[in-house]
Amino acid sequence: MKEEIYRGLKSSYNETIALMESLNEEQLNKIVQNKSGGWSAIEIFRHLANSERGLTTQIKYIVAGKGGVPEDFDLNRYNDALTKKMQGLDTDQIKTMWEKNRKELIDFLDNLKPEDFDKSGRHPMGQILTIYQYFKIIVRHTLAHTEEVKLALL
Secondary structure: OHHHHHHHHHHHHHHHHHHHHHOOHHHHOOEEEOHHHOEEHHHHHHHHHHHHHHHHHHHHHHHOOOOOOOOOOOHHHHHHHHHHHOOOOOHHHHHHHHHHHHHHHHHHHHOOOHHHHHOEEEOOOOOEEEHHHHHHHHHHHHHHHHHHHHHHHO
């Protein structure tokens, strides 16, 4: 199970970073998503790097028995606030932040016991998910946004 997660995390990250590094300034600043007021490609990359930090925190809480996000968690408000907070981060800064956040996630994954993957808590989108499902969502989330950027720009 861990090997599957490691592979998914590695391949989704590498694909997304390669895409980000291949884009020019004009492409990075082009609006590629119409949700939440319209995110540019670079805002999506900022979102991905930062969302992993938040999801790692949630996974840690769930494993510790503290549950996930509260029922009234507003994901759109959270994402909008973080998008504003991260305004101005360039691709090098995004990559550095994401590498740090990814290392923290992998370090935590390294220490999970098999029974931890069955623990569950509320995901920011509202569903109750197991830790295993959280990891799968991280990979799918990254790939979905990567594909979104590709479809809009390439």
